[in-house]
Amino acid sequence: MESNSLFYSLEFVAGSGDTLNIEQRTALQTSFVIMKKNYKFNRVLFWGKIRCLNGDYFIAQGRGEDEMKDKMNLYSFNCMDWFLLPPATDSMMEEVSRAAGGFFTGDPSFVYEHVEIRQRADGDEEEEVVTKVKEESRLAVTVHQIDEEVSVVPRGAFVRSLHGLVQVNRSFGGLSHSEAAKLDNFLHFRKPKNLKKKSIMEFGDLTPALDFMDVLSDDVPKGSWSLQFESAGTTCVLRSLLWLGLTFYHVPMTPQHGYVYIGDGTKNLNLPFML
Amino acid sequence: METVNGNQDRSEEKERTAEAFKAFLLKNNPKNNQNLYDHLTQLLIKVMDERPQNVLDVFEDLSRDVKRGLFEQKQNTLRDLPQTTAAELLAEQQRQLFSCTEEADQEDELVDTPFPNVSEIGFYLEQAGVGLGRMEMQRVFLAIQQLIKSEALQHCRLWGKILGTQSSYIVAEAEYKEGEEEEEEQSIEDTAVGETGEAGAQENEEDPLPQSSFKPPPVVPKEAIGTGANKCVYYVCSEAGLPWVKLPSVTPAQITIARQIRKFFTGKLDNPIDSYPPFPGNEANYLRAQIARISAGTQVSPRGFFQAGEEEGDEEDEAPRDSYEVNLDFECIPVAEMVESLSSWVHHVQHILQQGRCTWVNLAVKPEEETHDDDEEEEEEEEGALTEVGPPLLTPLTQDAGLFNTPPWSSKISSALTRQHAVAVLRSNLWPGAYAYACGKKFGNFYVGWGLKYTGKGFSPSVPPLPQKEYPSGPEITEALDPTLEEEQAEKEALEEQQAEQESLEESDEEEEEDD
The missing domain is CATH 1.10.287 (Helix Hairpins)
Incomplete structure (x- = not known):
């Protein structure tokens, strides 16, 4: 969610129940300016909040030249002092998925331990494998996963140049009301993973500069998104049922859009039972 | 040149x-x-x-x-087709919320109004970091005011919001007013009559189906309107300005099944719930059951704000008390203490027992039947073993049990910078989305979320039981080998021999008779 328009954009996603109080908003406004200067970001986004047993993590995201690749995540407890999150690597993700679970504790140095007893291939000897993960890495992995799996942009909001640079589309005027009611017009903001081969009829309407990302309507399982019109029917609001807490908004016919995650940082693995 | x-x-x-x-x-x-x-x-x-x-x-x-x-200037000969969007329809509906009635000007009514102070609640909720957005809150509160006027309710407050996949529910809580119980009971009787009618129709069928020997476990009786889980009545609407719908009262069976399933709400009240174990009712009943569970688990107030109601006589010592009244001598607890210790918070809604009721009822005792002495003794024993007693009303939160190594509550102070005017905020970890705030003599509870309980790392749905054996296995229904031709002939010969013997016997009998 763009930091410059944080005040009124938070109103659009408030239908999910979580907001920031006035103290946090004012603190963010000040600290984002400082952060942008210190880290030399092109723009700063308020990414969201992860609820913990004690306190909350506030997450901000700085974007560089390339909107998709040049991302940096930072976290804070008081909306004022920001700490850089390490980039999530594959080995880190594996360790976190094995060891960590449940609520976040609110202490970045907290260590999750997981003991697994494995049998060696050559004999009956048993080996204890201990995985230790710091909560800071878990936070980095969670933020990365949420960005990978459920970050959303409307179609046309970003363009990819011939050199592969992804940037904000300056002439994006927003989806129309009827377009905003369809999941086909919302894209995953990540490198395409399963860009479906389209038939030649469908392909006619697509532009390689705009349609370089996966479409939400191709997500599995079907129905992992809830699309509603809120704020007296004027704003299109998308909620992910896979990561409960992710809310995306777009005001049709205007370029305003954004997403925020306010939740406990756990994936809803029970989704198939719940639909 | x-x-x-x-x-x-x-x-x-x-x-x-x-x-x-x-x-x-x-x-x-x-x-x-x-x-x-x-x-x-x-x-x-x-x-x-x-x-x-x-x-x-x-x-x-x-x-x-x-x-x-260049194209825009051309005249269009097609007639303009006006399309009404959903937003326009909704705006027409919400317009009524902003119509000012003249009756409200009378000051006498204002003094006695049951309508809560809107902007104050909105302010405290925003301090706590919850809410639906300022404008939406205002709209919802106007809608509640409309509800109070149209239904003439005594006490009504905004309970919260439950998110659904297609639309959401805004929930208002009100106390039952007198006379309403009779209406409900009548409707229950009507349904009961309908059921017996169906049973009669089945008897009339010529070829009755085989009767199952399965006896359903006794149905736990529903709690009377105005007590236990049915203490309050709930109204829901999907959007402020749309008509409010009253939810039906909840039965213990619905609560027990709701505990075993995990489904998203869709936003349509008449939607059937496809689940195992089968849920008795549609989404309206499921919604009501979840509201009852959330209320019982998360409605809390500062200690001492309520005190136990004075009961009429002490004869009901054993029964858990279910009434309380506002303690007029309540002295406010400092915010720092409210944040630090859970013992300064108490539940003011009754705990729901395993049975699905707030007060335990003994199903083994049937008042109509005269039982033998032996049976009575057994029943007493059973009663002693099975009686469930929940924690009494106004139990402090320190006695709450956590789940999956998670403490049941998290508390925080709303502002770190201006602590002297901050609000104490309590967040439930068992029901993510349930909040309580307290500041001085004001407190409030609010729920906004998906209406689902925390399940730790994963939820495993209950598996359907194994199919039962259809019949006891016996010679009549076991399949045997068909006899071969030789066997049949042998059988036939044997039968013929038998017949011949019988005939000869009969002949001899006749002869004997003739002799007589």
């Missing part, structure tokens, strides 16, 4: 090429009678007029705009 002539020739040639190129640019497109020359002129005029920054970046867009402008 030659050079001058040469220069002239060259300049003439240049002019000619320029003219030729201009003629080429002026060449009309046969389809729409336009040419590039005019287009570029218009485009440059547009640039001169508008003077945008970094023209080169937006040049293509400008060009497209110019081209598009």
Whole structure:
């Protein structure tokens, strides 16, 4: 969610129940300016909040030249002092998925331990494998996963140049009301993973500069998104049922859009039972 | 001279090429009678007029705009088809919320109004970091005011919001008013009559189906309106301004099944719930059951704000008390203490027992039947073993049990900078989305979320039981080998021999009779 328009954009996603109080908003406004200067970001986004047993993590995201690749995540407890999150690597993700679970504790140095007893291939000897993960890495992995799996942009909001640079589309005027009611017009903001081969009829309407990302309507399982019109029917609001807490908004016919995650940082693995 | 002539020739040639190129640019497109020359002129005029920054970046867009402008002036002969969008319909509905009635001006009514102080609650909730947004809150509160007027409710408050996949529910909680119980009971009787009618129809069938020997476990009776889980009545609407719908009262069976399933709400009250174990009712009942569970688990108040109600006589010592009244001598607990210790918070809604009721009822005792002495003894034993007693009303939160190594509550202070005017905020970890705040003598509870309980790392749905054996296995129904031809013939011969013997016996009998 763009930091410059944080005040009124938070109103659009408030239908999910979580907001920031006035103290946090004012603190963010000040600290984002400082952060942008210190880290030399092109723009700063308020990414969201992860609820913990004690306190909350506030997450901000700085974007560089390339909107998709040049991302940096930072976290804070008081909306004022920001700490850089390490980039999530594959080995880190594996360790976190094995060891960590449940609520976040609110202490970045907290260590999750997981003991697994494995049998060696050559004999009956048993080996204890201990995985230790710091909560800071878990936070980095969670933020990365949420960005990978459920970050959303409307179609046309970003363009990819011939050199592969992804940037904000300056002439994006927003989806129309009827377009905003369809999941086909919302894209995953990540490198395409399963860009479906389209038939030649469908392909006619697509532009390689705009349609370089996966479409939400191709997500599995079907129905992992809830699309509603809120704020007296004027704003299109998308909620992910896979990561409960992710809310995306777009005001049709205007370029305003954004997403925020306010939740406990756990994936809803029970989704198939719940639909 | 030659050079001058040469220069002239060259300049003439240049002019000619320029003219030729201009003629080429002026060449009309046969389809729409336009040419590039005019287009570029218009485009440059547009640039001169508008003077945008970094023209080169937006040049293509400008060009497209110019081209598009050519089409817009054409008159359309089609009739304009007005389409009403959902937002327009909703706006028409919400318009009624803002109509001011003259009766409200009378001051006497204002003093006694059951309507809560809206902006204050909204303010405290925002401090706590929850809420639906300021404008939405205002709309919801106006809708509640409308509800209070139309239904003449005594006490009504905003309970919260439950998110659904297609639309959400805004939930208002109200106390039952007198006389309402009778209506409900009547409707229950009507349904009961309907059921017996169906049973009668089954008996009339010529070929009755085999009767199952399965006896359903006794149905736990529903709690009376105004007590236990049915203490309050709930109204829901999907959007402020739309009509409120009253939810039916909850049965213990619905609560016990709701504990075993995990489903998203869809936003349609009449939607069936597809689940195992099967849920008795539709989404309205499921919603009501979840509201009852959330209320019982998360409605808390500062210790001492309520005190136990004075009961009429002490005869009901054993029964858990279910009434309380506002303690007028309540002294406010400092915010720091409210944040630090859970013992300064108490539940003011009764705990729901395993049975699905707040007060335990003994199913083994049937008042109509005269039982033998032995049976009574057994029942007493069972009663002793099975009686469930929940924690009494106004139990402090320190006695709450956590789940999956998670403490049941998290508390925080709303502001770290201005602690002296901060609000104590309590967040439930078992029901994510349930909040309570307290500040001085004010407190409140609010729920906004998906209406689902925390399940730790994963939820495993209960598996359907194994299919039962249809019949006891016996010789009548076990399949045997067909007899071969030889066996049949042997059988036949044996039968014939038997018959022959019988005939001879009969003949001898006749002979004997003749002798007599």
